[in-house]
Amino acid sequence: MVMDFSIVLPYINLFFKGALTAFEITLLAVVIGIVIGTLVGIGKMSGILPVRLICSTYVEVIRGTPLLVQLLIFYFGLPQILGFTLPEFTAAVLALGINSGGYVAEIVRGGILAVDKGQMEAARSLGMSYAQAMRYIILPQAFKKMIPPLGNEFVTLLKDSSLATTIGFPELTRAAQIVAANTYRPFEPYLTAAGFYLVMTVGFSWVMAAIERRLSASD
């Protein structure tokens, strides 16, 4: 059997839309992930034991269970408690975002620990509170160190957004499924989807590399 990509062409808009949606889910999830991750990452270093325990548990649970199962819990499990089903898009963004928070927390913690201890001491000796020192001195420096791993996290999340297919959300992988079902030819549509993912991840890696080059030039 010969490959014939022309069968995909009538559906190409579906792929572009799917790619855009995958990108949207990822972007929103990363934002949620960074917010949660920053709080949890700092919380894991807190002097207050309960805070530290809660944050560590969060990270362990997130990293110790499959994302697919987390997604299924959000979409199919939660309605049992909530009494209503979350829209697919919301469920996907939340599940991915909360998942990403667990990984970002470790990235944040690593970034903060990589900042010289003297920075916190200098800030505190000037009368800054812990929160001020974090905000103005530690986090900006930590963030710079976090950019490469955060870039990786974004790429991982973009690929993982394909799991939203399982809750029937029309993102990129779902587009390929639909086309495969309509044409009875799975190979070309799935290869096309793979190509779309690849273009996005490689493109994104280039952007990250450029940002890193610019940041390291300012050192």
Place this chain on the structure above:
Amino acid sequence: MIEVKNLYKNFGKLEVLKGISTRVKKGEVVVLIGPSGSGKSTFLRCLNLLEKPSSGEIIIEGKSLQDPSTDINRIRQDIGMVFQHFNLFPHKTVVENITLAPIKVKGMNPKDALEKAMELLDRVGLADKADSFPASLSGGQKQRVAIARALAMNPKIMLFDEPTSALDPEMIKEVLDVMKDLAADGMTMVVVTHEMRFAREVGDRVMFMDEGIIIEEGTPEEIFERPQNPRTKEFLSKIL
């Protein structure tokens, strides 16, 4: 100004400070000397609570640091600290390093803070470096910026922890000169240093510390010319 009563500090099982009591008067320059590991830095860091004493009491301007109602962030504003490794904020320009705390901590308006920063930079001879980043400065310049940064909070006390130990010899003088000016202006200072000429010229009192206690203290003449304790003698013979 500073009163220290029976200060102890241990890190786990390691006893670093073993009962230190002393007073520092307003305008006094106290030089702290002693062998490596004797607890000089730890003592200095207890004074602004970068280290929490295990027991004992520190009273700054009548306020006990051990009193739970004392606002430590407020007290720290009155105590400038200069570190061996400068600890400038690398992501901020020289002038931002100096204005940050006055603006964010004291709520000073940015224009006044900038004016004050330029005044201080002028005083330490670095007005032309205002917009440079710390990475582009020499060690001596970094340390002078660090002093200006501490002074921007209008502290009543300045703590120096080996401010010239990380510097190339030709840069030591420029930093010591700034410190001398400061002392001449009546600043209360506690200085850990091995610069004996500075100690003699500027110090009102020299304290020799070893193994977590103050072995001997007195005027620079008393300590350097007529040390009483054998350990002081031994230490001085090694470094002089």
